Amino acid sequence: MKPHTLAVFVENKAGVLSRVTGLFSRRGFNIESLAVGTCEEPGTSRITIVVIGDDEKVEQVMKQLNKLIDVIKVTDLTENERVERELALIKVNAEPGAGRAEIMQIAQIFRAQIVDVGAKSLILQVTGDTGKIDALEKLLRQFGVKELVRTGRIGILRGSKTIASTK
Amino acid sequence: MKTGAKILVESLQREGVDILFGYPGGVVLPIYDELYNSTLKHLLMRHEQAAAHAADGYARASGKVGVCLATSGPGACNLVTGIATAYMDSVPVVAITGQVPTSLLGNDAFQESDITGITMPVTKHNYLLKDCRDVARVVKEAFFIAGTGRPGPVLIDIPKDVSTGIVEKVEYPETVNLRGYNPTYKGHKRQIDKAIEMIAAAERPVIYAGGGVISSNASAELLGLANVLTIPVTTTLMGIGCIPGDHPLNLGMLGMHGTEYANFAITESDLLLAIGVRFDDRVTGKAEKFAPNAKIIHIDIDPAEIGKNKRVDVPIVGDTKSVIKDMLASIKKTGAKDSWIKRIKHWKQHHPLKYKKDGRLRPQFIIQQMSELLKGDAIIVSEVGQNQMWTAQWYNFKNPRTWITSGGLGTMGYGFPAAIGAHFARPDLPVFDVAGDGSIQMNIQEMGTVAANNIPVKIAILNNMYLGMVRQWQELFYDRRYSFTELPPVEFVKIANAYGIEGIKVESCDDVLPALRAALDCNGPFVMDFRIEREENVFPMVPAGAAINEMIGGHEPT
Numbered sequence: 001m002k003p004h005t006l007a008v009f010v011e012n013k014a015g016v017l018s019r020v021t022g023l024f025s026r027r028g029f030n031i032e033s034l035a036v037g038t039c040e041e042p043g044t045s046r047i048t049i050v051v052i053g054d055d056e057k058v059e060q061v062m063k064q065l066n067k068l069i070d071v072i073k074v075t076d077l078t079e080n081e082r083v084e085r086e087l088a089l090i091k092v093n094a095e096p097g098a099g100r101a102e103i104m105q106i107a108q109i110f111r112a113q114i115v116d117v118g119a120k121s122l123i124l125q126v127t128g129d130t131g132k133i134d135a136l137e138k139l140l141r142q143f144g145v146k147e148l149v150r151t152g153r154i155g156i157l158r159g160s161k162t163i164a165s166t167k
Numbered sequence: 168m169k170t171g172a173k174i175l176v177e178s179l180q181r182e183g184v185d186i187l188f189g190y191p192g193g194v195v196l197p198i199y200d201e202l203y204n205s206t207l208k209h210l211l212m213r214h215e216q217a218a219a220h221a222a223d224g225y226a227r228a229s230g231k232v233g234v235c236l237a238t239s240g241p242g243a244c245n246l247v248t249g250i251a252t253a254y255m256d257s258v259p260v261v262a263i264t265g266q267v268p269t270s271l272l273g274n275d276a277f278q279e280s281d282i283t284g285i286t287m288p289v290t291k292h293n294y295l296l297k298d299c300r301d302v303a304r305v306v307k308e309a310f311f312i313a314g315t316g317r318p319g320p321v322l323i324d325i326p327k328d329v330s331t332g333i334v335e336k337v338e339y340p341e342t343v344n345l346r347g348y349n350p351t352y353k354g355h356k357r358q359i360d361k362a363i364e365m366i367a368a369a370e371r372p373v374i375y376a377g378g379g380v381i382s383s384n385a386s387a388e389l390l391g392l393a394n395v396l397t398i399p400v401t402t403t404l405m406g407i408g409c410i411p412g413d414h415p416l417n418l419g420m421l422g423m424h425g426t427e428y429a430n431f432a433i434t435e436s437d438l439l440l441a442i443g444v445r446f447d448d449r450v451t452g453k454a455e456k457f458a459p460n461a462k463i464i465h466i467d468i469d470p471a472e473i474g475k476n477k478r479v480d481v482p483i484v485g486d487t488k489s490v491i492k493d494m495l496a497s498i499k500k501t502g503a504k505d506s507w508i509k510r511i512k513h514w515k516q517h518h519p520l521k522y523k524k525d526g527r528l529r530p531q532f533i534i535q536q537m538s539e540l541l542k543g544d545a546i547i548v549s550e551v552g553q554n555q556m557w558t559a560q561w562y563n564f565k566n567p568r569t570w571i572t573s574g575g576l577g578t579m580g581y582g583f584p585a586a587i588g589a590h591f592a593r594p595d596l597p598v599f600d601v602a603g604d605g606s607i608q609m610n611i612q613e614m615g616t617v618a619a620n621n622i623p624v625k626i627a628i629l630n631n632m633y634l635g636m637v638r639q640w641q642e643l644f645y646d647r648r649y650s651f652t653e654l655p656p657v658e659f660v661k662i663a664n665a666y667g668i669e670g671i672k673v674e675s676c677d678d679v680l681p682a683l684r685a686a687l688d689c690n691g692p693f694v695m696d697f698r699i700e701r702e703e704n705v706f707p708m709v710p711a712g713a714a715i716n717e718m719i720g721g722h723e724p725t
Contacts, residue, residue, distance in 0.1 A: 011347060015295070019287060026288050056474070063471035069292040069312060072347045 003032060004058045005084060005155045007163045008047040008065055009073040012038065016070045020047060023068065029053065029061050033130075035086070035152035044072065048154045075166050081158040087127045087151045089115070090137065093144035094122040103143060110136045121146060169337050171299035172201040172330040175263070178306035180207060181339055184234050186591050187263075188212055188221040188584075192238020193278060195265035197330040210591070210620065213612040215242050217584035219249020220610070222260045224585025227571045228546055229592035230384060232259040232314045239265045240278030243324070244285065248578060250320045251289040255575025256405060257382060259318035261309050262286075266326040269297055282324050291319030299332030303339045311343045316350030317469040318382055350468060354485030359493050362440075362464045362481050367499070369438035369462075371507045372398045375421065378405030378574065379443015379467060385488035386410070386567040389442065392491050395500050398440065399511050401429040403450055404559055405574040406443070412543075412563035418511070419520075422450035423709045424556045427518035430709070431724045432511055433458050434716040441465045443487045446476035447575070448711075456714035466490045517725055520560050522703075528676055530554070530629045530699045534561035536679045537599065537627065540687070545597040546571060546589045550582035550606030552636035554629045556705040558601045569596070580609025586624045587616060597625065597687060604630040604654055614666040617692040625686040627695045628659055631703065639704045643719065663694035670694030 010016050017036060024031050033050040051058060058076065065074045090112075094100040096119075103122055107114055112126035126136055130153060137148060157163065169177075175198060179187070186208040191199045202209050212218040215237040222233030233253075237246050243264040253260040267276040283295045292312050294305050302325070309321040366372060380389050386409040393400050393416050400410050401418040410417050421429040433439070439461040444450070451457035454477055464481040465473050473482040483490055522531040534557050537547075543565030549555040549572045564570050571589055573581040586600040607628050617624050629635075634652040641649050660670035669689055673682045673696065686693040706720030716724070 015283065015287075018284070022287055060471065060475060067469070067471055069345060069348050 001052055001054055003050050003052050003078075005077045005082070005153065006049045006051060006062065006065075007075045007077055007155060008049060008071060009039070009163060010045050010047060011070040011072065012043050012045045013070055016045070017047070019068050019070065020049075020065065023064055024049075024051070024061070027061065027064060029057070033086070033152040035154045048152070050153050073163060075163040077155045077157060080161070080166070082155050083158060084129050084153055084155040085127050086130060086133060086153045087125065088133045088137070089149050090124045090126070090140060090145060091121055091147040092124065092140045093120065093146060095120055099143055103140070106136070106139055112136060169334055170197065170201070170330065171302050171325065171332045171334070172197040174299070174302040174334060174337055175306065175325065175330065176201045176205050176207060178303050178339065179234065180205070182306065182310045183231070186210060186225065187234045187236050188218040188225070188588065189236030190215050190218055190238070190242060192242045192265065194267060194327040195236065195238045195330075197327065198236065198263075198265065198325070209236075210587070210616065212584065213615045214610060215245030216248050216580070217587075217610050217613050217616070219246045219260070219262060220252065220578075220581050220584035221588035222262070223249060223253045223258050224548060224571055224588030225592045226253070226258050226260055226588075227585070228568055228589035230568065231592070232261055232310055233588060234261050234263065236263045237265070238278065239267055239282070240280045243282040244280055247285060247289065250286055250322065252573050252576045252578045252581055253320040254289045254291070256378060256573065257318050258320065259313040260320040261313050262320060262322045264322065264324050265330070266295070266324045268328040269326045270328070272326065282322065286322050289320070290322050293322040293324070295324045296326065296329045299329045299334050302329070303337060307340045308343050308345065312345070312348065316348070351470070351484045352468070352486040352489050354466065354483045354490035354493055356493075358481055358483045359490065360497070362483060363494060363498050365438060365462055365464060365481065366396060366398075366440065367501060370504055371436045372396070372438040372440060372504070373418075373432050373436040373461075374398050374400040374440045374442060375403070375433065375444055376400055376406045376409050376442045377403040377444030379487050380406055380409040381443075381567045383443065383468070383486050383488040384567070385443070385491055388488055388491040388495065390414075391495055392498075395495065395498060397501065397504070397508060399432060399508070401425070401432065403444055403447070403574070404572065407559055408564040408567045408570045411565045420559050422715060423452070424560065424705050424707065425709075425715065426520055426560075427707055427718060427721045427724075428511060428514035430715040430718065431514050431518070434714070435724075436461045439463045442491070443467060445472045448476075451476065452709045452713050452715040514724060518722060526676060527700050528674065528679070528698065529703055530557045530697070531561050532676060533627065533629065533679050533697055533699070534558050534601070537683055538562045540680065540683050541597065541599070543569065545569065545599055546586075546593055548572065548582045548586040548589055548598065548600045550600070550602040551577045551579045552603050552606060552634070553639065553703075553705050554601050554603040554606065554635070556636075557629070560705075579606040583607060583610050583613050583624070583626060587613060587622055590622055590624055597623070599625045599627055602626055602628045603635055604628055604632060604657060604659070605634040607659070608657070611662065614663060614668055614692070618666040618668050621691045623689070623691055623693075625693045625695070627686075627697060629697055629699050630657075630659070631699050631701045632656055633701065636705070638702075642702070642704070643708075644710070659694055659696040668692045668694055670696065672696045672698065674698045
């Protein structure tokens with residue numbers, strides 16, 4: 001059982017996301033993370049899905065995804081060199097004083113940006129792999145995290161290789 | 168200048184549709200009004216579920232795409248069981264539903280239901296049309312998707328304003344362009360060569376053939392392969408008819424209610440050639456103990472079926488007909504593996520299907536009589552349960568597409584409406600629906616349809632006043648606690664008569680053949696109410712979760 005990052009290249013049509021996620025739920029697969037957006041080709045979208053399971057189960061889910069008429073291509077990025085990122089916005093308690101300075105220091109170390117300053121709070125924006133965001137979140141917990149939102153993971157192959165060129 | 172409804176009807180005609188099974192309602196009135204003008208035949212059913220089953224029965228008997236039509240909301244919802252039935256058995260059906268106008272979509276309008284959402288898990292694909300300019304393209308795509316690759320049902324939901332909308336210039340597409348849909352028909356050459364090598368090296372090979380052989384019309388090729396290689400063939404419930412029942416290499420059905428010799432052969436085989444099958448749990452029993460010593464070659468058009476339930480040594484993705492043809496082209500005739508064929512003959516002789524012959528009216532006898540009378544020249548449809556298994560075991564099927572049954576979903580109430588559809592596909596053949604007293608009551612209202620249209624479907628009810636198969640499980644696994652499986656006696660002949668249909672009640676063995684003859688001789692529909700031995704069971708039986716050679720009512724292989 002390990003996380004697999006799947007890149008699912010789909011027609012950008014109404015209901016496609018629900019076809020894809022519905023397939024996961026009714027076959028008993030748990031989606032760990034999901035991110036959707038348009039991509040380089042007009043009229044298409046790319047869904048990045050992180051799913052945890054053994055290789056056989058993941059192979060089955062990929063085959064089932066491929067059967068959907070609106071799915072153009074499914075690639076498992078897991079065995080390839082890739083860049084993975086997600087973005088998080090974290091609203092943290094920050095009373096003026098020492099605490100606030102400490103948060104700003106942590107933000108700097110994590111290369112997080114402060115995108116909003118309130119009287120009693122700060123909003124941090126951070127990008128990175130899941131581990132980095134988890135670590136930052138853990139550190140900020142001591143100050144009190146009021147709200148936290150993450151985009152879900154996206155992934156892309158390193159070098160000139162694309163999902164279109166993978167078999 | 169044409170309305171969406173007109174374009175729909177013309178598109179259906181362009182797809183070669185000759186009959187629709189349907190039921191009108193508010194938002195499909197524009198479509199029904201257009202049908203009123205057209206030469207397309209429409210059969211008014213008494214329930215939408217029956218319309219879906221009729222379209223499915225038509226598709227299975229003809230090999231063409233079946234079409235059903237219903238209104239929005241309750242009408243569309245009533246199609247769902249029929250659509251799910253077709254999905255589980257890979258049957259090409261196009262279901263057309265009306266929908267509330269696009270302006271009301273999502274408003275919980277009167278008779279609104281999100282039918283594309285509801286049917287997403289049980290359709291191969293579905294469409295919610297929002298623009299009348301898309302009607303022709305979507306119909307073209309729907310028929311293409313339903314009928315190609317691994318066949319399956321496709322639903323088109325048409326809001327009322329789309330069917331009344333006006334299109335200035337209509338273009339009917341000749342081809343479809345779907346980037347994400349490219350079924351593989353041709354099997355991989357190297358894999359086929361590898362399979363041929365393995366077959367040649369095998370000592371105890373068995374072919375395990377299923378519905379995929381029938382849906383790709385590959386029966387002749389399969390028979391050719393079996394004959395050239397002298398390999399015994401066992402079929403799944405869905406594969407019955409792809410090899411003649413009395414062919415010396417035929418082992419009959421395998422699995423839960425399979426023959427002892429089929430299950431023995433699978434268990435002892437060293438090579439399993441699985442063709443157009445999906446290793447269903449009703450077939451394999453405990454999957455690890457299914458063909459435990461065999462190398463497995465699996466041919467299927469759906470790559471997702473390969474390796475799903477059982478690890479496979481040589482996967483071949485492709486259309487079964489095309490793959491078997493390619494195999495036949497490069498395969499050498501091999502002599503019979505004498506000892507294996509002898510062993511199988513021995514099993515067939517010593518472990519035949521059997522039932523008690525004590526003069527009491529038993530269902531197996533009725534099916535045997537039916538088989539002798541009809542000689543394979545008929546379409547036999549079944550309901551679900553004991554009636555289905557007795558028919559699968561005791562009727563001698565000669566040809567593909569003459570056995571029509573709900574295998575995957577096991578839908579009670581399927582048989583009678585499917586038989587109506589089958590009649591329109593093959594009006595040249597008599598159509599018999601073998602039913603139980605439980606199943607027939609699930610769509611008994613279709614007696615109205617057959618009576619009104621004089622559709623000569625013959626209904627043979629194996630009446631034991633029980634939900635027989637459930638009672639059998641209760642007898643064997645629940646200490647004979649018959650919880651809610653007893654049905655009060657019903658005079659089916661009187662019900663038939665009330666609809667204006669002829670019928671006959673049969674209570675003794677001597678009256679079976681005359682009743683079947685009377686049914687056959689009658690020009691219209693006919694009901695036979697066979698009062699069978701009440702607690703007769705279907706044997707052999709593999710208990711759920713056991714290995715298939717561990718059969719109740721079976722023996723150790725000798």
